[in-house]
Amino acid sequence: MAIRTAELEALWERVRERYGSYRLVLPGEPSFICQPHECDAYCCRAFNVALDSGEAERMGEASGLPPSRFLESEDGEPITLPLASPFVLGRREGHCIFLSDELACEQYEARPSACRSYPHQVVFLDLASGRPVQPSAEAGR
Numbered sequence: 001m002a003i004r005t006a007e008l009e010a011l012w013e014r015v016r017e018r019y020g021s022y023r024l025v026l027p028g029e030p031s032f033i034c035q036p037h038e039c040d041a042y043c044c045r046a047f048n049v050a051l052d053s054g055e056a057e058r059m060g061e062a063s064g065l066p067p068s069r070f071l072e073s074e075d076g077e078p079i080t081l082p083l084a085s086p087f088v089l090g091r092r093e094g095h096c097i098f099l100s101d102e103l104a105c106e107q108y109e110a111r112p113s114a115c116r117s118y119p120h121q122v123v124f125l126d127l128a129s130g131r132p133v134q135p136s137a138e139a140g141r
Contacts, residue, residue, distance in 0.1 A: 007127075014130040034105075041103040043118045044096040049089040055112040056087065062110030063098070070097050 005026055012024040051059070056067050063070065071087045089112070090097040098106040105111055126133045 011125060011127065011130060015125060015132075018132075034108075037103070039103070041095065041099055043115070044099040044103075044105070045094060047114075047118075048091075049096065049112055049114045051087060051089060051112045051114075058110050059107055059112070062107050 008026060009024065016024075051071070056071060059070065060067050067087075070090050072090045073087050096105075098111075100106050105115070124133050125131065
């Protein structure tokens with residue numbers, strides 16, 4: 001079911017109050033461009049970034065590092081091979097292991113989807129009620 005821009009805007013008006021610090025970004029609209037020299041890299045300091053195995057593999061290839069060098073398990077235990085989810089990007093001195101001294105991502109082209117979408121947040125809404133819902137695995141098929 002394709003939803004039109006007017007329908008998205010109408011739905012957004014119904015739920016906007018819940019997401020006060022966000023704005024609706026529609027396909028094709030300019031969104032966010034990282035400008036590392038104009039911020040303190042909050043995104044790389046405040047969040048733990050979860051990765052799936054494909055993202056871990058891509059980052060390993062791009063960085064030349066084995067996953068055990070840049071991943072941590074979600075529960076803080078050391079990474080063991082073979083990898084078992086969930087795992088997150090490692091942290092060093094309170095920030096992402098790939099944050100450079102210049103506050104830029106050293107693996108920008110291979111960064112995980114959570115970093116690619118920052119500062120945006122995907123919220124799935126029930127069209128009838130306007131309430132947030134968890135998507136099912138079948139929803140994306």
